[in-house]
Amino acid sequence: MSTETLALPRTQLSEETLLEMYWMMLLSRRVDERAWVLHRQGKITFHVSAIGHEAAQIGAAFAINRGVDYVNPYYRDLALSLAIGTTALDFMLGLFAKVGDPFSGGRQMPSHFNSHRLNIISGSSVVASQVPQTSGLAFAIKYRQTQGMVDPKDTSQPRLALTCLGEGSTSQGDWHEGLNWAGVHHLPMICLVQNNVYAISVPIQSQMAVKNVADRASAYGIVGVTVDGNDVLAMYDVMKEAAERAYNGGGATLVEAKTYRMTPHSSDDDDRSYRTREEVEEWKKKDPISRFQSYLQAEGILTQALIDDYEARARDEVDAAHKTAEAAPSPAPEDTLGDVYAPLED
Amino acid sequence: MANMTLIEALLMAMDEELARDERVFITGEDVGKRGGVFRATQGLYEKYGATRVIDSPLAELSIVAIGIGAAMAELRPICEIQFADYIHPAFNQIVNEAAKTYYRSDGQWRVPLTIRTPYGGGIGGGLYHSQSVESFFAHVPGLKVVIPSTPHDAKGLLKSAVRDPNPVLFFEPKKGYRAIKGEVPETDYTVPIGPARIAREGRDISVFAYGMMAHYAVIAAEKVAREDGIDAEVVDLRTLLPVDKQAILDSVKKTGKALVVYEDNLTMGYGAEVAAIIADEAFEFLDGPVKRLAGPDVPAMPFSHSMQEFFMVNPDKIAAAIRDLTAY
Ligand SMILES: Cc1ncc(C[n+]2csc(CCOP(=O)(O)OP(=O)(O)O)c2C)c(N)n1
Ligand SMILES: [Mg+2]
Numbered sequence: 001m002s003t004e005t006l007a008l009p010r011t012q013l014s015e016e017t018l019l020e021m022y023w024m025m026l027l028s029r030r031v032d033e034r035a036w037v038l039h040r041q042g043k044i045t046f047h048v049s050a051i052g053h054e055a056a057q058i059g060a061a062f063a064i065n066r067g068v069d070y071v072n073p074y075y076r077d078l079a080l081s082l083a084i085g086t087t088a089l090d091f092m093l094g095l096f097a098k099v100g101d102p103f104s105g106g107r108q109m110p111s112h113f114n115s116h117r118l119n120i121i122s123g124s125s126v127v128a129s130q131v132p133q134t135s136g137l138a139f140a141i142k143y144r145q146t147q148g149m150v151d152p153k154d155t156s157q158p159r160l161a162l163t164c165l166g167e168g169s170t171s172q173g174d175w176h177e178g179l180n181w182a183g184v185h186h187l188p189m190i191c192l193v194q195n196n197v198y199a200i201s202v203p204i205q206s207q208m209a210v211k212n213v214a215d216r217a218s219a220y221g222i223v224g225v226t227v228d229g230n231d232v233l234a235m236y237d238v239m240k241e242a243a244e245r246a247y248n249g250g251g252a253t254l255v256e257a258k259t260y261r262m263t264p265h266s267s268d269d270d271d272r273s274y275r276t277r278e279e280v281e282e283w284k285k286k287d288p289i290s291r292f293q294s295y296l297q298a299e300g301i302l303t304q305a306l307i308d309d310y311e312a313r314a315r316d317e318v319d320a321a322h323k324t325a326e327a328a329p330s331p332a333p334e335d336t337l338g339d340v341y342a343p344l345e346d
Numbered sequence: 347m348a349n350m351t352l353i354e355a356l357l358m359a360m361d362e363e364l365a366r367d368e369r370v371f372i373t374g375e376d377v378g379k380r381g382g383v384f385r386a387t388q389g390l391y392e393k394y395g396a397t398r399v400i401d402s403p404l405a406e407l408s409i410v411a412i413g414i415g416a417a418m419a420e421l422r423p424i425c426e427i428q429f430a431d432y433i434h435p436a437f438n439q440i441v442n443e444a445a446k447t448y449y450r451s452d453g454q455w456r457v458p459l460t461i462r463t464p465y466g467g468g469i470g471g472g473l474y475h476s477q478s479v480e481s482f483f484a485h486v487p488g489l490k491v492v493i494p495s496t497p498h499d500a501k502g503l504l505k506s507a508v509r510d511p512n513p514v515l516f517f518e519p520k521k522g523y524r525a526i527k528g529e530v531p532e533t534d535y536t537v538p539i540g541p542a543r544i545a546r547e548g549r550d551i552s553v554f555a556y557g558m559m560a561h562y563a564v565i566a567a568e569k570v571a572r573e574d575g576i577d578a579e580v581v582d583l584r585t586l587l588p589v590d591k592q593a594i595l596d597s598v599k600k601t602g603k604a605l606v607v608y609e610d611n612l613t614m615g616y617g618a619e620v621a622a623i624i625a626d627e628a629f630e631f632l633d634g635p636v637k638r639l640a641g642p643d644v645p646a647m648p649f650s651h652s653m654q655e656f657f658m659v660n661p662d663k664i665a666a667a668i669r670d671l672t673a674y
Contacts, residue, residue, distance in 0.1 A: 070419070072415075101452075102452075103451075103452075104450050104451060104452050105452035105453075107449060107450055107452065108450050112450070114450075114451050114452075114454060115454075116454035116455060121418060121455065122447060122450050122451035122454065122455050124442050124443055124446065124450065126438060126442050126443070129411070129438060129439065129442065129443055131411075132407065132408040132411030132412060132415070132439070133411045133412075133414045133415035133418070133439075133443065134415060135408070135411070135412055135415060136411055136412040136414055136416040136417075136418070136419070136423075137415040137416070137418060137419050138415070139412055139415065139416050140415065140416040140419030140420075140421045141419070143371065143397065143416070143421060144421075146397050147368055147398075149368065158419075161415075173407060173435075174407060174408075174411065174438075174439075177405045177407050177408035177411070178411065180403055180405065181402075181403065181408055181412055338449075338453070339448050339452060339453040340448070340449060340487050340488055341448065341488070341490075341512050341588075342448050342453070342458075342512050343511070344509075344510065344511065345509070345511060
């Protein structure tokens with residue numbers, strides 16, 4: 001199958017799409033940086049960052065049917081969430097836990113992305129619990145197709161389920177059980193592990209005895225691929241192939257994106273206790289955004305004038321989102337009592 | 347109407363729901379060709395096929411998690427956990443995930459999931475085939491917890507569970523699977539989740555129970571009526587969460603005496619909540635202490651018959667407790 005794939009999927013991307021990918025990475029970065037500033041200013045209480053993960057997430061997002069395919073994200077998926085169709089304002093409302101927070105109405109901590117409209121699934125904070133649930137979403141897709149309830153080619157319907165998590169979280173049994181179902185039932189699913197080397201302070205060697213997370217795919221009878229997660233186009237290629245596999249009845253794929261978190265784990269973490277500044281500096285040289293920017297400039301697709309435009313636009317969006325969210329009211333205290341049970345249908 | 351066992355009524359409910367709604371599917375260990383280790387799904391694999399009656403891998407966490415995902419995708423999964431004792435590996439998926447999804451998504455995602463599992467002892471199952479686990483889950487808002495004690499209710503409540511847009515834990519008294527028989531309409535009826543049922547009307551004392559113990563409580567009530575002329579009311583709670591406070595209060599206000607019976611261990615069991623509700627809201631109607639009759643506070647039910655019977659609450663023990671409290 002792969003020998004027939006003559007041209008890499010990336011060659012199918014228009015310049016317009018490439019620029020959109022760049023824009024989404026940039027927007028995510030600027031939103032994220034503002035969150036750190038707001039935290040330093042004491043205006044918000046918690047932030048967990050996607051800085052460094054933008055290529056992995058944007059490459060993934062652009063490979064699927066965004067807003068239609070199920071996406072079960074984790075807390076680091078800001079860029080992914082934005083690319084699927086949530087906004088900087090959505091994120092900021094969640095960050096401030098204000099009225100209008102579309103993810104949880106202020107109930108969840110920030111970065112618990114959710115949109116029923118966009119088929120982004122609301123998750124908990126329990127790492128990896130979303131993986132077997134994503135197998136359930138993929139199971140439902142396959143079930144509907146097998147039962148003739150939907151046309152497998154109907155692109156208005158979800159045709160795959162994507163979930164993300166960190167490499168440390170793959171130590172959980174949930175991950176194993178989820179991938180096992182995906183293998184046994186040949187499910188249209190992608191599990192994207194964003195391997196940033198650390199789980200808070202614990203390095204990957206303390207999580208697993210194999211070199212690559214994706215090496216374990218064979219244990220589930222699914223395809224495993226390891227990819228440079230700081231290279232957005234390499235990510236796109238791998239994810240596109242995984243998506244086509246899912247769409248065409250080829251089963252699940254375990255994608256491992258090797259990347260690095262360029263910030264502490266969260267605003268509550270101090271990463272100086274467990275990793276050297278030299279190591280962090282080395283990885284900053286591989287910043288996925290500057291890397292993509294250089295590529296696009298070399299290709300003559302992106303100019304300095306355009307970069308300045310994007311930066312101005314990002315600043316405006318972030319400013320507006322920040323202002324609106326900060327000014328928004330807090331939820332009514334009694335909102336604590338709502339949404340315990342869904343009402344019965346008649 | 348047909349006279350049938352509790353487990354036959356459950357099978358009938360699942361059969362009808364599978365036929366009624368193509369979103370309904372069943373998964374769990376051995377639910378396919380084997381028809382379940384208790385045969386609750388007997389014949390459904392042959393009738394509905396491998397797509398809708400699915401032997402799961404031997405992994406409870408994922409049986410529930412698959413159900414959650416499929417339910418979020420608006421299918422109507424019925425997940426079977428082979429014994430309630432094995433639900434613990436799925437505890438996080440039930441308590442942190444299924445129960446909290448509607449709340450945490452601000453009402454955007456529902457989890458219309460049914461988890462069926464046989465519970466309870468007295469069947470020679472030892473520590474790990476005898477447990478009563480309902481009180482863990484009855485402590486979790488967002489879940490519904492249902493335990494039928496008659497074939498009629500088993501069918502009607504299970505159909506309600508399948509149609510409920512929320513996660514429902516459906517505990518089945520396995521000792522009563524074949525021991526409890528009753529009339530079951532062949533029609534498509536439901537029994538609503540929520541209201542308790544007066545299993546036997548009486549004036550002297552209220553006995554609150556569910557599942558196997560509700561069945562036994564009725565037997566005990568008939569016995570004390572016959573032998574002692576005591577007129578005991580038996581309230582079959584049926585739905586443990588949300589709790590039917592009104593039914594509890596109405597009954598105890600009428601009789602002035604409350605005995606709560608459950609087969610789980612005594613301390614922190616479901617009966618503690620029933621007792622607290624009565625103490626809170628019916629104190630001035632009480633004509634005696636609220637009593638609990640339950641299993642002993644040991645880790646689980648032993649295998650040896652003598653110890654098992656020591657552990658198990660039975661009609662004689664209930665009758666004795668009714669007499670004691672009535673005499674107070
Ligand atoms: C089950 C569970 N245990 C512990 C935690 C606390 N915790 C949150 S994130 C995290 C580290 C996760 O690391 P990894 O999976 O590598 O993802 P990363 O944050 O590096 O992207 C831990 C221990 C949790 N959220 N859930
Ligand atoms: Mg990590």
